[in-house]
Amino acid sequence: MLVLAVVLAVGAYVVTRIDALDHRTLLVVVAVGLAVGGVAAQSAPPAPVEVATTVASDPVPNATTPAASDDRRTVAERHGETGAVAAANASATVVGVAGGGRITYRTAAGERRTIRLAGIDALGAGGGDPERFDGVVTGSYGRTCLAEVGRRALIDARTALVGESVTVRSVTGSAGAPTAVLAADGRSLNRRFVERGYARATDDRYADAERAARSAGRGVWSCATVEPTPPLRESAEPALRIAAVHPNPPGDDAAALDDEYVVVENAGEESVDLSDWYLTDGGDRTYFFFDGRTLRPGEQLVVHVGDGRNRDGHVYWGASAPVLDNDRETLKLVDGDTDRVVRLSY
Template sequence: MSGARAVALCLLLVLAGCGGGPVATDGEGRMPTDTAATPSTAIDAPPSATPKPDGIEVEVIDVVDGDTIDVRYPNGSEDTVRLLGVDTPEVHAENDPAEFPGVPETDAGRNCLREWGERASQHAKEELMGETVTLSFDENEPRRGYYGRLLAYVHVDGDSFNYGLLTAGLARRYDSSNFQYRERYGTAEGIARGTDTGLWGACATDDPRTATETAIPIADGGPPLWISEIHADAAGDDRENLDDEYVTFGNAGNETLDLSGWTVSDEADHTYTFPDGTAIEPNGTLTLYTGSGDDGDGELYWGQGSPVWNNGGDTVIVRNESGDVVIEREYDG
């Protein structure tokens, strides 16, 4: 081949966009007809899919299960999307209760997870089916997973559907991944577990219930207070170590939560009232110790002379300044 012909061929390849990879097709071997601009970073999707500032818009054409959907790109080609960072219970395979903390490895536990997997799938159908959604990707994760599915966050009207599955108690955080929102997703799962929301209230118990027998979570629209830890059994003799008996509260909201005048009580009606000025910053915690000490730095002391929380099981009840129940959390010994 002459030098001039080689240069001409090389130029033709560059202009055709073929330098460094095969020509993209619409998934069935045809060249895409949509000539919209391609994103500046690889997305492993048809280059005819129009990039948006926050991702790629697609239409949801099928819901496989709670965390997997089929989508159609603007050029007509189709793809399967696995939601990043979350894992809903299986509906097409056997569930492993060990993947969901607190769910017993029994037939009842597996059956309960299956029911909540069905509920997660139904939720996805109601929220996503036929909708135009936005896909975005994670810099710490490949664009496609082991099974060739696109790994993405799904946004509906600007809200993260992935994250919403966690707050609704319909999924756990997917731990076999280094995605960039691991900490935030872990906090969301912890709040759902701590408030017995969704599958956690139904399945993470010695006596798993059906999907219709849901435990009582924080009231919808109520304060974002949650219980992150109940440490009822102090080391050694409880009576001699009251400062090792405590309850830790967290604020899952975006604003400071004022607890002035709120109360904490047990089944025996021992009651502690939060002093004026008590507050928890967003994503902050506050620990209430049974014994005596100096309040401050996220620590409060009840000043009791004997244990309050029963080692064999009790109920933590939190009421606001109006006396309305905000949290009612049972625990077993």
């Protein structure tokens, strides 16, 4: 800026003295002035540009700044959560229960939602396919048994849950079939269904509950054992009967022969000598009670299909392959001395 001021001053002086200079001298002075002025202009820093700023209390119409909700949606999409519905510890009221673990609830905002209980495979109102529940007797007996359990499960769930407050701990899945973990009084409804034998576990979280229900023969797992009602026998004396049959152990039947068994019971009031009795299946396989056992009134004897050492209350058929059909069978308990027969079909 100082150099520019000097140049301007020199130019002014020249103008005042222009009459005293010849033309050649005047051109030299003008050229020098222009050169010095150009150098000064290039070296000077650019002048700041003044920008007008408007402050307003209301948002500017058509503003393009993304909202916070848009940012959250973008993050969810980046993590692949666009098809999920998420909720955590939201309160709701149960308004309907259907078969298959489907529950309809009303949120605090009044919205109705229907979900399936996550991590379980529950019976429908009309039962289900026995093949879904490993260990359940297949065929008509299994289907009939599961249908009865399904009806009981639906009545029990509706009685206990409709109108009750629940906590929706989480909801995941597609919009068409969301699944959820629900809790009532701090206890998981998903686990409750498995504990009562109304569902099998499809999640490791409920595997222990399924084992307990299987062991106790609750709900679905009661269909793993055939029990005659009322006791089936053709003669009043002696009062032996086939009290139960467990034909389809979980997993590979050939690998669980000891868990395939028939239960013989003395339902009479006198002891029965089993020396002349034998048990036969629908084919030609027969088990003879050769050891002279006696069953006292009310006592039971479990006949295991596999091989093992006989002991109190348990004897072993000694078969190397499954004996009992999983879906259809007629068993006979025969008194070889009198030809009296007790039958059980399933």
